[in-house]
Amino acid sequence: MPRPVAHDVSGTRGLLDRKDLLQLLDRAVTRRLTVISAPPGSGKTSLLRAWAGDPTTLRRVVFVSVERNQQNEQRFWSAVLDAIREPARPTTSAAPVTVPDVDEVIDSVLSELVEHAEPVVLIIDDLHELRSTDAFTQLEHFVAELPGNARVVLSSRRDPPIRLHQLRLAGAVAEIRAGDLRFTEAETRELLVGSGIGLSGEGAAALHRRTEGWAAGLRLAVISLTGHPEPERFVAEFSGTDRAIGEYLMAEMLERQPGEVQRMLLRTSLVDRMNGELADLLSCRPGSEQMLLALEEANAFVASLDAQRTWFRYHQLLADFLRLELRRTSADEVPDLHRRAARWFADRGDVVEAVRHMVAAGNWPDAARLVADHSFRWVLDGRAGTIRTVLQAFPEGASADHPDLALAHAAAELNQGRTEEAAAQLALAESHLPSAAPARRRRAVAVASLRLALARRSGQFSEVIEQVKMLDASMADASSEPLAMGSELRGVTLLNLGIVETWTGRLLEAERHLSDGAALAQRIGRPYLEVACRAHQGFPSRTVSVTAARERGRQAVALAERHGLDDHPILAPALGAVGGMAIWMGEFDEGERWLRRAWDVGSAHVEPATAVLLHLATGMLHAGRGQQRSALEAFTAAARTQSLLTGAHALAPRITGWLATTQARLGRPAEARATLAEFTPEPGRAGAISNARAWICLVDGNPSLALEVLRDIRDTTPPIDPFTLVEAHLLAGTAHLRSGDRDAAAAAAEAALATAEPDRLVFPFAMTEAADLLDVLRYHETAHRALLADVVDQLRSTSSPSDDREPPPHSDELTPSELRVLRYLPTNLTRAEIANELHVSIHTVNTHIRNLYAKLGAGDRSAAVHRARQLRLLSNRLPPASAN
Structure with missing residues (x-):
């Protein structure tokens, strides 16, 4: 049973029971030698005195404190001998020298130890004050000659200068270091509570971060906090400039x-x-x-x-x-x-630090120019978040006095999804281009790139295409433009054009431009640009099957992982596409995993056009599982996000159709008709709308009208996309079944299976509630028995995912440092940016992330976030329907 020893670190009435630390020392002294090495104020002496003062111990503890700047080995060893002879009284090395020969004193010490029947632990504290080389040589021999019933604990601010390698190899040395003595965040909170200090959770965490768990720093802070009228303000301002900390x-x-x-x-x-x-x-x-x-x-x-x-x-x-x-x-x-x-x-090349010091030196113009020169490169490298970090060094409104900063502000605002603010800053940057020196041509390239990205993110698809045409003409005229600069802008242009073509449904053109952009990015060594292009190629078309599109999406994710870009929002389209394809194929659990990862990397900065895709796929997931109200929320969110775009999204007809369908399925046919009335599809893209009208007819009890609505879709030449066609066949089958024509119903079901089989499109059967229709088909011959069996199994097994959650791990499983890193994983910050936020090295962040993956049983960042949410270590959500 652990002994209740209180460890006084507050210097006031606050006591903290650190049983785990006392138990660590218990285990350590089973070895011949224990070395405690830590900075001043780490609590070494407090720990040793608390441990030595345990009245229940069965061993004899001898405590020696070395006096400051002790240079006399005789005085040192005489103090050790006196302490062993009088163990009840802590002794310092200032004791009088009674024996002139040091070797005789050491022999006497060893003899005294041998004579004791019970175990003896000799503690030598403040060993760093010993300045005698001979004394350390003697101490080394003393430890080697130590009798079996004796143990030695050496406590010092630095490792003692004695050779420990043989003892280490023999497993005879235990070492307790600063990290072991450092207070955890939980212990900091407990100390504050025990000291009667009312401080918020964030305040306690901030105090722990500032002190880094250093015991003396916490002790001095607690002393100052006791009775302080504004404890939160004190902690916010607490630093090494505090008088007590400074004096110490x-x-x-x-x-x-x-x-x-x-x-x-x-x-x-x-x-x-x-x-x-x-x-x-x-x-x-x-x-x-x-x-x-x-x-x-x-x-x-x-x-x-x-x-x-x-x-x-x-x-x-x-x-x-x-x-x-x-x-x-x-x-x-x-x-x-x-x-x-x-x-x-x-x-x-460390621009972030360079800018910080330039600003501190008062050299703002050069700092502004340095930021402007590198902002385009940061965007191309997927480090747009770095711009926000750099800009924090400048006061608010500095871009008005230093126009060079406007470009960086535009990139930072765009990265955060604040398009209006980005447009204003971009206009300011553009206004200064005519006066820019010819050598600063890169600034014009950056402006053009950001203008394209801004138009694309705002959904101004036609404007993107027009700007691409103008850029093509200007690049053809700029024969003196550096090759690398032209290649970078060309790559950005192909990316933006390909993305716009993807979201507007021109997938063949998108395929060509995105492939060219990815190849160019690979040639010029821009992996972020390559990943961005590949991330938008995971969509099926007339030439790309669902299976092929799914594989493309996975390859884009693998490419991002190879380059350390798997946590960037630009990967969200690939993750969403892979998840969507899995849902189309009836793999709902697999689809949910990919969607969660897509939302995690997208975070709050996912582009509206991508958010449309993610909301739609989320609605598909809920609809496939029969969760109609959740599906309605997701489809509504998709429609709301689509309305933010000034151009029409390729998925808009499907969003409107499925939103109306779900409204009808929930018994709201009037709302469904109103939804359809507000939407006018482009020519050739009315299939999803017609399917929704058929659904409403079926809900109204008018199967004949439903068949009339569906006739044009099923008889279209060339045929429409297989997704819409499978759904149309299934709705027609249901209409025939409700009209009493079982043969026609079976034929429609067979046609649906035939259309669905090449891509294994299982989802439409769940979406249309086709179980009754497939029961009819079982009495007829079918050429698609395997697919039919899979569909029937899927319809029978579909159920809502469990809400059961495992209890969170014990507090000692994840360290406070690991928890701090964990809280940044759902964001779009890179590991380097997390390190900058926490003021630690990227090596430290990498170590914490590896530990998190191991403790959470995760193989990547998304899986770790998902697992942490299951364990309630992070907010648990598949992003709300209103996210965009």
Whole structure:
């Protein structure tokens, strides 16, 4: 049974029971040697004293604290001997030296340990204060000679300079490090509650993020929060600039460093991450990498960001404190340091950091030009979200003073789906093109690209086509235009044209342009552009079967995964198409998985034209399962989203037809007729509307009129698309059956099976509630027995998916850091952008995502989000019908 030991970390009346940490130390001391290595203020001493003070223990605990800057090995070992002889009183190494010969003292220590019958644990705390090389050599031999009943715990701010490799190989060493001592978010909340501090969940999470679980930081924050009139505001403003935090870091960290290390720390605090080269540049002296490595090894609030230990960052509170101290002592140097950092990052292609430091140095014009020069590239690389991050460095309205920013703002607004704001910014950018230098031709290319994307996203399909014609003419005239620039614009043009042709039903033209665009993107090394083209090729046509279209969609997804683009909204059409094809083929569960993934990657930024597809497919899924009210909501959402487009979507007739059909099936024929009356289909695309009219006739009890409505569809030459035709045959069969003509009903059902078999179109049978009709067909010969059996099985087995949910995992299964990363997975942020939001390295994000996949049993991002929603770790939804 765990012992109830309270761990005092608050410095006030707040107590936190950290039984798991005490149990970790229990397990550790079963080894010969335990090393506890962590930064100052991590709670090492508090943990050891709580553990040593357990009255129920059956072992003898000897506690020695090394006095500050202890350089005398004789005093050190004499203190150890005195502590073993008087274990009831904690002893410091300041005790008088009673034996001049150190070896004799050590022999006496070993003899005293052997004489004890019960187990003995010798704790040496603050070992970093020991400055004697000889003492560490003696300590190494002492541990090697330790009797079997004795254990040693060494607690220090840095790993002790003794050789541990043989003990490690023998499994005789246990190590407890900063990560083990760090407070979790749950423990932070518990500490606040125990201290009587009323703070919101978000406030507690923010405090944990700022302190990074550092015990001393939490303790000082709790002291300040106790009785504070505005705790939420205090947490929002809490940083390393807090006086108590600053005094602690000054005394326990900065002042302990040599002068050259202090200089390096102060001047590198302006960057969020650094390597040796950048640190040398900022500190104006070589050797910074060695200093950073030494600081990391000394647990001095410095952490490496990569396995090679070449990139480093400071603890957030330390960085805050150092920046304040730099401004206090060397304010005149700050602008130049920012300029140096900006040049360094710009030379290495890190535009985000370069811009941040340019703005900090007051060099807004150059920062604006740098953003404008790279915004088009970010869009082409699928990193439009980066633009939003960069623009945060500028004050609101800066684009009016710096027109170069207008282009970047337009791309950022468009990426967020705010078309009106994007149009306004784009107009501002265009107004400055005539005065742009000839060398800034890329700006005009970017404007043209964004203008196309804006028109496409707004559903202005005819405008896209007109602009493409003008661009073709201008590109033909621009013989001096750089090849790469022309190729990029050509690829963007083919993409936009192909997407518009897809959504307007000109699939043969779309096939040609999207294929050309994908091939061009591959040649010029633009994988995002290639994926975007491929993602819109997963739709069946006269030359592409349902099976082939489905495979194309899967290949587009595989291509995106190879390039790390599987979490981008541009992939939503491919995911939606694959899901839709699965539903057409009666694989409803499979279709639902693909649709969930499509909504996840689309998030709030899915384009309206794509949202039309996803809403329609979602309605199909509900209708196929017999969930008519849910289907009505989805079809209504599809119609509402279609109305946002100024051009007609190719799916508009089908949306209107199925919306009216569902209204009729729910006993609302008047609403159904009104829905059809409001829609005028284009010539040659009235099949879905006629099917809906037939449904209404059947609901009204007029099968003969239904047959009359359907006659033109079934007899059309050349025939209409198989989807509409299968549905028409099934509706005709039902009309014949209700008229008492079973032979004609069977013939219609046979015709439906014949049309459906090449693509295995099972969904129309569920949509038209064809079970009674197929019962008639069983008494006749059919050439499609296998398909008939599959359809009948599907109609019998269709049921609503279970709402059962497994309980969420225990709190220790997902760490707070993993949960923070998990909350970003449903968004359209890339891993790099998540890392930027959380102020960690992409390596850290990748590690957390791998752990999340393993713990959630998921193979990709979408599956992880889906599983997390099942476990109530994220909001659980197939996006609402009103999403667009």
